[in-house]
Amino acid sequence: MTRKITRWLATTTTLIVAFSLAACGSVGSSASPDATSGSTPGASATPGEPIRIGLNIPMSGAVSYLGEDFIQGVTLAVEEINDAGGVLGRPLEVVTADGECAPQPAVTAARHLADVEEVDVMMGQVCSSAGLAVMEILPELQIPNLTVVMTNPAITGEPSPGGGWMFRLNVNDGIMADTFASVIAEQADSVAIFGANDDFGRGVSEAYASRFEPLNVTVTSTEYFEHGEPDYRAVLSRVKEDDPDALLLAMEYGDADIFMRQFHELDMTQLVFARGSVVVGEFLELIADDCSVGEGIKEAGMWNSSIDTPQNQALNEAYRERWDRESTLVGAMSYYGVHTIAEAIRTSGQADPEGIRDGLAAVGFESGIGQVDFDDHNQAHPLMAISTITDCEIVLDSTVETAP
Amino acid sequence: MIEIALIGLTLAAAYALVAAGLTLVFGILRVVNFAHGEIFMLGAFSVYLAQAHLGLSYLAASAVALVAMALFGLLMYALVIRPVIQRPWQSGLIATLALSVFLANGAVFVFGSVPRRVSTGYDTATVEILGAVLSYQRVLILVVAVAVFLLLFGFVQYTKTGKAMRAAAQNPDACIVFGINLQYVTAVTMVLAAVMAGVAGALVAPVFSVWPHMGMQMTLKAFAIVIMGGFGRIQGAIVAALIVGLVESFTAAYVSLAFKDVFVFAALVVVLLVRPEGLFGQKERVS
Numbered sequence: 001m002t003r004k005i006t007r008w009l010a011t012t013t014t015l016i017v018a019f020s021l022a023a024c025g026s027v028g029s030s031a032s033p034d035a036t037s038g039s040t041p042g043a044s045a046t047p048g049e050p051i052r053i054g055l056n057i058p059m060s061g062a063v064s065y066l067g068e069d070f071i072q073g074v075t076l077a078v079e080e081i082n083d084a085g086g087v088l089g090r091p092l093e094v095v096t097a098d099g100e101c102a103p104q105p106a107v108t109a110a111r112h113l114a115d116v117e118e119v120d121v122m123m124g125q126v127c128s129s130a131g132l133a134v135m136e137i138l139p140e141l142q143i144p145n146l147t148v149v150m151t152n153p154a155i156t157g158e159p160s161p162g163g164g165w166m167f168r169l170n171v172n173d174g175i176m177a178d179t180f181a182s183v184i185a186e187q188a189d190s191v192a193i194f195g196a197n198d199d200f201g202r203g204v205s206e207a208y209a210s211r212f213e214p215l216n217v218t219v220t221s222t223e224y225f226e227h228g229e230p231d232y233r234a235v236l237s238r239v240k241e242d243d244p245d246a247l248l249l250a251m252e253y254g255d256a257d258i259f260m261r262q263f264h265e266l267d268m269t270q271l272v273f274a275r276g277s278v279v280v281g282e283f284l285e286l287i288a289d290d291c292s293v294g295e296g297i298k299e300a301g302m303w304n305s306s307i308d309t310p311q312n313q314a315l316n317e318a319y320r321e322r323w324d325r326e327s328t329l330v331g332a333m334s335y336y337g338v339h340t341i342a343e344a345i346r347t348s349g350q351a352d353p354e355g356i357r358d359g360l361a362a363v364g365f366e367s368g369i370g371q372v373d374f375d376d377h378n379q380a381h382p383l384m385a386i387s388t389i390t391d392c393e394i395v396l397d398s399t400v401e402t403a404p
Numbered sequence: 405m406i407e408i409a410l411i412g413l414t415l416a417a418a419y420a421l422v423a424a425g426l427t428l429v430f431g432i433l434r435v436v437n438f439a440h441g442e443i444f445m446l447g448a449f450s451v452y453l454a455q456a457h458l459g460l461s462y463l464a465a466s467a468v469a470l471v472a473m474a475l476f477g478l479l480m481y482a483l484v485i486r487p488v489i490q491r492p493w494q495s496g497l498i499a500t501l502a503l504s505v506f507l508a509n510g511a512v513f514v515f516g517s518v519p520r521r522v523s524t525g526y527d528t529a530t531v532e533i534l535g536a537v538l539s540y541q542r543v544l545i546l547v548v549a550v551a552v553f554l555l556l557f558g559f560v561q562y563t564k565t566g567k568a569m570r571a572a573a574q575n576p577d578a579c580i581v582f583g584i585n586l587q588y589v590t591a592v593t594m595v596l597a598a599v600m601a602g603v604a605g606a607l608v609a610p611v612f613s614v615w616p617h618m619g620m621q622m623t624l625k626a627f628a629i630v631i632m633g634g635f636g637r638i639q640g641a642i643v644a645a646l647i648v649g650l651v652e653s654f655t656a657a658y659v660s661l662a663f664k665d666v667f668v669f670a671a672l673v674v675v676l677l678v679r680p681e682g683l684f685g686q687k688e689r690v691s
Contacts, residue, residue: 060509062617064517197662224662228621230612233411234656254519258613265530265539282518286613289523 050093054113056124058101062228073331077338106130128152128199139163144357148337152203156379170302180300181211188245195250197224204250246271253283274299281326291392304385306396311368407536414542416649417549421604423629423641425597431636435496441623442507447605466606477598511616519613634685
């Protein structure tokens with residue numbers, strides 16, 4: 001029996017690993033997702049048929065904590081809008097599907113939102129690999145998708161992405177690298193890049209490598225890791241031997257917590273620059289027991305709680321009151337995403353998918369992160385923030401206008 | 405090189421603690437426990453909860469976690485293992501798989517999916533060994549793992565219950581003839597396995613993070629180790645864990661962090677090609 005079970009388990013385990021690796025490395029080849037749905041509060045505040053917003057976000061897997069942040073921001077915005085009478089007299093209603101931050105589950109979740117939930121507009125995904133996959137089926141689904149945190153430049157690389165149905169509210173890594181690569185080059189001649197092994201991490205790596213070259217910055221090594229990686233010590237030991245001037249991290253705060261502790265365990269002294277969600281309140285929450293591990297990290301980002309606009313400061317206060325925690329990057333961007341959709345519906349005067357798409361293309365308003373209007377690549381150009389962790393606090397160094 | 409080898413050894417120590425429990429349960433209960441990684445996760449969460457909500461020190465919180473894991477092992481035996489132990493092996497596999505899904509998602513539901521932090525008070529304090537820099541916690545992982553295995557071998561070799569466990573692993577039917585209480589032996593085995601997974605969870609919690617899906621990663625590695633070492637063989641689990649830990653560490657350092665699992669499972673394939681029964685497994689006649 002032992003032999004039989006050994007053979008059976010060896011086959012099963014190998015298959016699981018093969019499928020997992022395939023899912024991480026390519027679009028459209030992964031285990032099927034567990035699509036779930038549920039409504040958020042605040043949907044019945046005003047009479048009339050609800051306008052349905054579908055969230056395609058990770059609710060399971062290594063970055064499911066980003067899905068939680070996403071829901072918090074969306075819920076806050078939906079409650080605000082519904083309490084104020086909705087949009088065109090109709091309330092907003094939210095349904096969610098688990099996209100797992102992976103291509104195939106995200107595609108299945110998008111189909112679930114379109115075919116079963118019959119949403120009018122979708123928001124998400126959180127990971128670029130998932131977003132790039134969903135983008136492929138948007139012309140078929142005929143539903144607009146507003147993404148608020150994905151940064152791979154390819155998403156809005158061509159005019160009318162996703163057949164004109166994909167819109168991106170946040171600044172992408174190409175836009176951010178135009179400025180941030182120079183900031184890094186002022187302080188470092190050599191950089192080791194650590195990126196998540198997906199289209200986000202690889203997008204960051206490519207965007208900066210191409211901009212470092214004319215700035216005479218050498219990339220000593222590029223290391224990719226899976227989200228949820230528990231141990232960076234071995235690779236950090238080797239990078240320490242290479243002795244670059246700085247590290248550039250393309251990672252989320254959950255991974256950065258472990259990474260930075262192991263960085264300090266090795267007593268490394270390199271400058272640390274980041275892209276993702278490292279210089280954010282969520283990261284400071286995680287390292288609260290020893291906040292010195294985050295000291296000096298400088299990050300270019302799409303949002304910062306210190307951006308000094310009235311709307312952004314109001315968001316911080318409302319977030320604290322509603323969720324009993326500081327506003328989060330993903331939460332804030334999803335909050336602005338819902339307000340952008342509401343503004344698009346007001347602009348076009350229609351809340352069906354075509355009307356929302358046309359509204360997004362035509363929208364123009366001042367938000368908490370600057371002016372929002374989409375170019376012919378459906379890319380908005382709000383503010384970009386550069387921040388540093390100083391004395392265990394996030395200090396906003398500068399906000400940068402990104403409009404072309 | 406020495407530093408990378410030592411890091412590999414600390415990984416191996418944690419893997420060995422989990423895999424040894426898994427192989428023990430299979431060897432004696434003949435149950436493939438897919439929920440074993442989730443016990444590891446619960447061990448880590450128990451330390452976190454005891455520290456965050458009871459205000460205990462790391463060591464006291466770890467002690468609480470081990471007691472909690474012993475109780476959990478007993479509960480799991482009574483509610484999940486015992487009802488399926490006399491049934492075909494697939495029943496146990498499905499039952500534990502269901503428990504694994506329930507525990508992982510239950511943890512997301514109860515704790516949320518934000519990673520949690522266990523602090524020892526000396527998280528980034530380091531010591532130099534043979535020119536290699538290691539944190540105190542990693543040294544603790546190595547020392548405790550060695551101590552646990554010495555205790556385990558002593559227990560299995562010299563105590564009456566340990567001898568009964570060995571007998572149950574070899575021939576359960578003969579045990580009944582000789583009046584050995586098999587239910588007691590299997591319950592003790594389950595408790596031992598749960599405590600060892602809990603020890604691993606408590607040890608790695610300050611080095612890694614504590615989060616609901618940490619068990620799934622560990623289950624995958626533990627199964628590779630158990631298969632490589634030979635099902636039911638504790639020595640095999642230890643040797644295989646050493647191989648996996650070192651392969652992971654050197655691959656991460658000199659090839660790519662992203663490909664370390666590829667190399668681990670390639671090593672598994674090579675071992676199975678050479679010894680299909682595993683490093684310490686025994687050939688069986690298949691009727």
